[in-house]
Amino acid sequence: MIEIGHFALVLAFALALVQSTVPLIGAWRGDARMMGVGPTVAITGFALTALAFVALLSAFAQSDFSVANVWQNSHSLKPMLFKITGVWGSHEGSMLLWVLILTFFGALVAAFGGNLPETLKANVLAVQGWIGTTFLLFILTTSNPFVRLNPAPVEGQDLNPILQDIGLAVHPPLLYLGYVGFSICFSFAVAALIEGRIDAAWARWVRPWTLAAWMFLTGGIAMGSYWAYYELGWGGFWFWDPVENASFMPWLAGTALLHSAVVMEKRSALKIWTLLLAILTFSLSLLGTFLVRSGVLTSVHAFATDPSRGVFILAILTLFIGGSFFLFALRAQSLTTGGLFHPISREGALVLNNLFLTTATATVLVGTLYPLLMDALAGTKISVGAPFFNFTFIPLMVPLLVAVPFGPMLAWKRSDLFAVSQRLAFAFVSAIVIALMVLMLSDRKSALAAAGIALSSWLLLGAVTDLAVKAGIGKVSAGVAFRRLAGLPRSMFGTALAHFGLGLTVLGIVAVTAFGTESIATLKKGEALDIGGRHVRFEGLRPVSGPNYTAQTGTFTLEDGTKIESSKRFYPVRQMPTTEAGIKTLIFSQIYIQLGDETADGGVVVHAWWKPLVTLIWLGGLVMMAGAAVSLSDRRLRVGAPAARRAKLASAGGAQ
Secondary structure (H helix, E strand, O other): OOOHHHHHHHHHHHHHHHHHHHHHHHHHHOOHHHHHHHHHHHHHHHHHHHHHHHHHHHHHHHHOOEEHHHHHHHHOOOOHHHHHHHHHOHHHHHHHHHHHHHHHHHHHHHHHHHOOOOOHHHHHHHHHHHHHHHHHHHHHOOOOOOHHHHOOOOOOOOOOOHHHHOOOHHHHHHHHHHHHHHHHHHHHHHHHHOOOOOOOOHOOOOOOOOHHHHHHHHHHHHHHHHHHHOOOOOOOOOOHHHHHHHHHHHHHHHHHHHHHHHHHHOOOOOHHHHHHHHHHHHHHHHHHHHHOOOOOOOOOOOOOOOOHHHHHHHHHHHHHHHHHHHHHHHHHHOOOOOOOOOOOOOOHHHHHHHHHHHHHHHHHHHHHHHHHHHHHHHHHOOOOOOOHHHHHHHHHHHHHHHHHHHHHHOOOOOOHHHHHHHOOHHHHHHHHHHHHHHHHHHOOOOOOHHHHHHHHHHHHHHHHHHHHHHHHEOOOHHHHHHHHHHOOOOOOOOOOOHHHHHHHHHHHHHHHHHHHHEEEEEEEOOEEEEEEEEEEEEEEEEEEEEEOEOOOOOOEEEEOOOOOEEEEEEEOOEEEEEEOOOEEEOOOEEEEOOOOOOOOOEEEEEEEEEEOOOHHHHHHHHHHHHHHHHHHHHHHOOOOOHHHHHHHHHHHHHHH
């Protein structure tokens, strides 16, 4: 099976070479048969890559330690779930997952892009083929997951204990679906530059792919944040780690692309800017791949790799980023710029959104790469941490968040800002009242916290107000308003949900940052500490044996008898300790307990946090994902919608 998987990967590389050349030549010549090769090759290439992935999956499931990758990252005693997720817990396996998702998206374009112009479809598949060719070559030459060991070891070296968690089953696949999903937007942009033609229909085709990639990337970042929160035992949700930033930058640029594509689709404006954002977003995804796998960063998220892999990825980075920007410089001037609009309009609001998002992306990019550049150019070791990002990023986000509720309520082309402000008056007044209540109920020095909660309330109420105004609530009867609300396009509900989710995340961040409390104490059995106004009693330690680890587990009891368990594990194969935080969720808030070292007098150092509304941070991410899913379900955003509409019109004409 291993040799079959390896051979399937080689065949997939050969087909990627065909996909990257034959359809492109066919589009240049106008040869329909050559262009028709693209879809067949793309689907077959995905099937072969999937076969290779299944081969590696079976090796992990069966603990086949004759495969070097399995030996390095698995163990016979490891639970089956972690054997399966261990497939992408290593550099080689995760790159195979990366390419599997890349070929999957190419196959989707091939299968469901029937209404695309033949030349555009051929060029898109060719660009996807270029990306697939380079990364398959990278895997086969530097990161082959099918390398054999002879003789085969009796036992494996086990997976990094931090990765032996359900988070590994969810976080990387979601993140890669987002990262790699933006490759389709990149391919559409490069294909449009090759053809030298772009219009509103192009934006209609690109927007669903952008929305899907953004949805998955949102979920991947949220899941990664929660995984780090409960697994690393630090109690934080974001550290501004360089590799965290590597996934955050494509999300910011992708959010800008999503809004820019709306303007292009509705008003045929911002054409060149949308193309540039499509290139930039995937370029940042490639940059994230380089940062994680090149060895230039020391991070809990980074793969330990040799420099040859970093050089290869740097070459890929140079080829695609440099090549696409060079092509953009050559062809952008020949493209039409699109329609004009008044600054006070929905287009103007979306442009403002883009300006803030791209500036924020640049800020994060500078903070992430500056230490690396200083080290490479001057040999100076410096670090850029949370204070820099908080000082530069947050001031950019505040005015953007203030403007968010205005955007969906402004009219296209030209609007009345005063009229929109009147519609949002209730949301604004309510947010101010909530801020005043926060000041009254808390320390009067918490002005920034009150302002943050007012901002989150403004986002939440603004999203609800948007739907209420469009349904005519308060102006028409309840029955009419309900029918109007039910008849609104799903994309409007999706937008409101996404903005509502953003408000939830902001509320969670502000609440836990401003009102969270922390306590450290040395406790003996029967002693207690107070955290968040709650009495927590320590019941003592007990030994626990897991399938591939031993642990000391501490039990804590709340006043109502609820038990919280926190433990320190030790994995003998890896000779690594880990901490498992004890977490008790109380509606949207949490008590978070971490065990420290034992003291000579029989006590245990206990680190406890009270985290008010902390779960809203990740619940907001789920609501944003739901908003994207609802928008994707809108028939107007599906790729096949135009063709279906033409068929319906033709049928109606025949009947007439």
